[in-house]
Amino acid sequence: MRRQVTITKKKIDEQRCTEERELDTRSGAVVCFLGIVRGTEGDERIKSLEYEAFEKMAYHQFNLILDQVQTQWPVRSVRLIHRIGIVEAGQPSLWIEVTAPHRKEAFEASEWLIDEMKRKVPIWKKPILK
Amino acid sequence: MSQTISIQVLFHSYCREITGIDSTVMEIEDGLTIKELTELIMKTYPVLSPMKRSMLTAVGLDYLPKDYRLKDGDEVSFFPPVQGG
Numbered sequence: 001m002r003r004q005v006t007i008t009k010k011k012i013d014e015q016r017c018t019e020e021r022e023l024d025t026r027s028g029a030v031v032c033f034l035g036i037v038r039g040t041e042g043d044e045r046i047k048s049l050e051y052e053a054f055e056k057m058a059y060h061q062f063n064l065i066l067d068q069v070q071t072q073w074p075v076r077s078v079r080l081i082h083r084i085g086i087v088e089a090g091q092p093s094l095w096i097e098v099t100a101p102h103r104k105e106a107f108e109a110s111e112w113l114i115d116e117m118k119r120k121v122p123i124w125k126k127p128i129l130k
Numbered sequence: 131m132s133q134t135i136s137i138q139v140l141f142h143s144y145c146r147e148i149t150g151i152d153s154t155v156m157e158i159e160d161g162l163t164i165k166e167l168t169e170l171i172m173k174t175y176p177v178l179s180p181m182k183r184s185m186l187t188a189v190g191l192d193y194l195p196k197d198y199r200l201k202d203g204d205e206v207s208f209f210p211p212v213q214g215g
Contacts, residue, residue, distance in 0.1 A: 009210065052208065053214075054207060057207070058214075060192070061191070094213065118212065120212065121214045122188070122209055124144070124212065125214075
């Protein structure tokens with residue numbers, strides 16, 4: 001399984017991500033997920049979120065999660081970008097792409113990966129209110 | 131007399147903000163567990179006490195069981211629940 005994990009202060013460039021996609025003839029499904037910063041949280045209006053990571057551990061935990069993805073589904077590749085620093089409301093903070101032979105495993109692996117990330121990867125966010 | 135070991139304690143995110151410290155070296159009793167170190171940290175930094183139940187710990191880059199016995203040179207991180215995405 002090919003894997004690429006990036007934690008960055010740079011904006012997520014979806015077009016570039018798509019252009020750099022490498023497909024092979026065994027990949028029948030590509031699932032992309034984009035996590036966007038919401039402009040509201042409860043009653044509060046949010047200007048942006050400030051993300052912080054314990055980067056060394058975050059990369060390590062992402063790789064442990066991807067090791068498990070590899071053992072549970074016949075996934076061909078995972079590419080993942082997580083923003084740190086200030087991300088304005090309406091902008092993406094997370095981009096994930098999973099390719100697999102069939103859509104079922106691509107959807108399942110994507111969802112599981114995101115759930116695991118939210119449990120284990122040391123990234124935090126702080127709202128900056130309007 | 132029991133021996134002591136030296137560990138580095140790191141505070142991340144909200145734990146760093148409320149203690150005002152990002153890292154400190156501690157001399158602790160040899161054989162102390164993560165659970166026992168957490169109790170010690172709560173006494174040393176009472177401002178963290180409200181987070182006792184939710185706070186996460188890691189040794190190096192891994193989550194380890196609370197009964198893990200710390201070794202000389204270990205780097206122990208304390209941080210609030212993670213919130214990626």
